Amino acid sequence: MKYHDSFNLLGVILATISLIIGHTEGYLNYSNHGDLNIGGLFPLHFYNERGRECGQLREIGSLRRLEAMVFAIENINQNSSVLNNITLGYEIYDTCSYLAESLKQSLNFIPPYRKSITCNCDNPIADHGELPRILGVVGPQRSSSSVQSTILLGLYDIPQVSYLSTSDELSNDERYPYFLRTVPPDSFQVKAMIDILKMYNWKYVAFINSDDTYGKSAQQEFRLTAPLEDICLAFARTISESAEDARFKDIITELEQAQRESHVTSVILFMQVEMARRIFAAATEEGAMRQFIWIGSDGWGNYDMQPVQGYEEAALGKAF
């Protein structure tokens, strides 16, 4: 454990320095080319929609995942029994957890764009040949970003392996033939949630989800599966990441009304960690303490205390 911790710390420092260096060249880029190269797409910063640029550092977890990829590649290179006489390289970009930015950074992996980065027609002497071909891409994290990337990368037969995009939409092999993942799809997660509801005999439930592929396809899956188990979806809302705080408060008010009318107690929150925090903040402001049983998806359920810190009273009763 000790070794891993110090590795992580070192990794974070190295990654931060490299990202800063990369940034001065016009884009965030953390790369080291080998004989064969793998791309990476990680959400390292927040996106500032108004300024249309990447903003503050998002969370330490994303940097760790990036470092895990580099660590794995370096380990393979040091182990002569895996790829003998062949060096693996990497080229990693920041998606800023934003759909359009994911597509923009994915352009870095496709042939015409790669050519134009290195190829300067006005000054052919400065031309040092093309960047090496990217064989495949690890990431991105969010399902909606993965949809964008895989449509683009698929045009050039570049496979993509996500470590965290769980949306069922991406299970469509015909539409996304180059998409693969190391995590199970959300239909499994929805099934597990329904098992929890059945176990406690919770018949009237609410479902609040983010306005993206991740949240919307989970709600669709829940609508299909829940009635088969005699569970009634008494309240459903889709909320956008960019919604004002007032909208989050409105949802809590509507939820309280639904509770009075049809005794809804269990609330499934299918969204990212930042949005779940805003739900709990709204519940705290509206005084909805110890009032609901919150059921979390992997978008925030895996983040330990992070989504509820400061709003513990409102979040009491959360289950994952």
Added chain:
Amino acid sequence: MKYHDSFNLLGVILATISLIIGHTEGYLNYSNHGDLNIGGLFPLHFYNERGRECGQLREIGSLRRLEAMVFAIENINQNSSVLNNITLGYEIYDTCSYLAESLKQSLNFIPPYRKSITCNCDNPIADHGELPRILGVVGPQRSSSSVQSTILLGLYDIPQVSYLSTSDELSNDERYPYFLRTVPPDSFQVKAMIDILKMYNWKYVAFINSDDTYGKSAQQEFRLTAPLEDICLAFARTISESAEDARFKDIITELEQAQRESHVTSVILFMQVEMARRIFAAATEEGAMRQFIWIGSDGWGNYDMQPVQGYEEAALGKAF
């Protein structure tokens, strides 16, 4: 009318010839550059998913729309009171009515790609400078294609004006700031459908939609609006364009069962013309004649007899 008809015929012939010529250069392209240039994205051919290429000519209507764009541009050029001393040009690509192909053809309008088309580093002498910048893009037709294009084009501040993408998803100005359209969004259409249902006092309805942005966001809108008017969505299905015929037949069987159980008579079909045809084919095969009242969206409702030809008995009672 006579003039228009012969113009259309001439246009279709010219477009077909140009498209064939364009095709031999590796991509379908119909262009004529001016001082300022506008891009175009039209679904001219069907897409062959298995072969991953554009296939047969889709419908004469799309060629007409392309010709209307060229006709408008040429009229502007001939009229000195509109843009004096400036020639408008165009560059039009075929999306083959397919999401990934739309994204691929949209790449033709963005700067790095445009550079690499003309810029050949291996042979700098052959270099004749860059293609002119595209100021804006007309199209594409389908909402799901428009979502792809506008995310990409928006990265380079290229506005896009669709003549037929009606999905409400595209009303999100924050997510798609460069998207504009000349048609009203589907929430208006859903509202009109609900007005029809209210007028005839049809309380239990079915909603069948295509598995894309167009169909899915319309269903979502209907789910939100219908209960406010005491209309019950008794049966809802989402069906993929690439689904087997058996799946279409299953839906008709399920629909007949829903009719027996909850007296559903009105069926809203929110999908493209090719899919509506397959629904009517399945209804004919299942013997569901004069049994339902079909309410059509603009995806097939605007196509006159085309969606029902050969299945008139099953489609009897359609309303738009």
